[in-house]
Amino acid sequence: MGDEVSRRRFLTRATAAIGALLTAGFGLPAVAYFVSPAKKQETETDWLPLGSSSKVEMGTPTLFKTTIDRTTGWITESEEVSFYVLTENARTYVALSNVCTHLGCRIRWVDNQDEFFCPCHGGVFSKEGDVLDGPPPRPLDHFEVREVDGTLEVNYGV
């Protein structure tokens, strides 16, 4: 009798252990599999040509559009990216991201008010990209700019 009880208990425990092992065997790979696209993607720093430096108006942020190839999952598509380029002396240039630091809407330059404005939640930025009003938590992102033979290039390493 005593033997039978311990045999039953042994089998119950062995079954439970195998069950736990199987659950972990499926569960852990499943989590790794599901989580894998959340890994941070490495983007190599690349100088991205924007256009002729002569298009930049002195003292006014000027919008430049260009395209980059972006791979998401198994699809590579060209994506339009925009920068506001600002210069005060036509020698040094600054590129500002046109992406609002609040929740990622696209900001635009409002000429007669000398401000960047975000239509989504009313964020306002100065010419240099500093927050003047509204919910944005930090200034607009800055990018390094260089001039090569009259063409502006932006250092787009995100």
Place this chain on the structure above:
Amino acid sequence: MSDRPSWLDERTGWKQIWTILFLRKIPKVNWAYTLGSATLFVAINQIVTGILLTIFYVPSPQDAYDSVRYITNTVTLGWLIRGLHHWGASAMVVLAVAHMLRVIIHGAYKYPREVTWITGVGLLLVVIAFGFTGYLLPWDQKAYWATTVGTRIVEVTPIIGDWLLRLLRGGTQLSGVTLTRFFGMHVWVLPAALLLLLATHIFLVFRIGISAPPKKER
């Protein structure tokens, strides 16, 4: 152990269900009697890995092949999940047939287990349909031509053969329409049929109990 039921048992009666499922009396049997459970285990494997595959797989002619390659080469352990589903599919057919042979050899399909047997036959057909529809989904050359040939077979049916071919393919040609209807069958229609038949099948196994191996005539 006291005789008083636990808090949970008092409210759910799970111990009684546990006893019916796992502590039931069974006749003295051999390892061939585990084939049904083995098939059930692989079925669970197919469900789990199948659900995981749909997280990345896209059933369109543009994306199907590339998304499968992405799963296999890029996603962490994607090769494992796809491999389990791929090999599990073959194991499923082999085990289901072996299980069926055991039932035939032991005459276990006889009274009072006819309904268990009939649902089992239905389950085998569902498993084969799973295999046939799933084979197309990677959308590679092998999938394309295997399904071209496979669907072509129904064409020899008298009178309605032409129509059956168009029904399977969603047109005269194998196309994106074929891919999406095979996908829809594979992930929605067939699983629903499988679960319904499986629930009946297993319920009857518990209700009637399994048959003892036939004894030698003396």
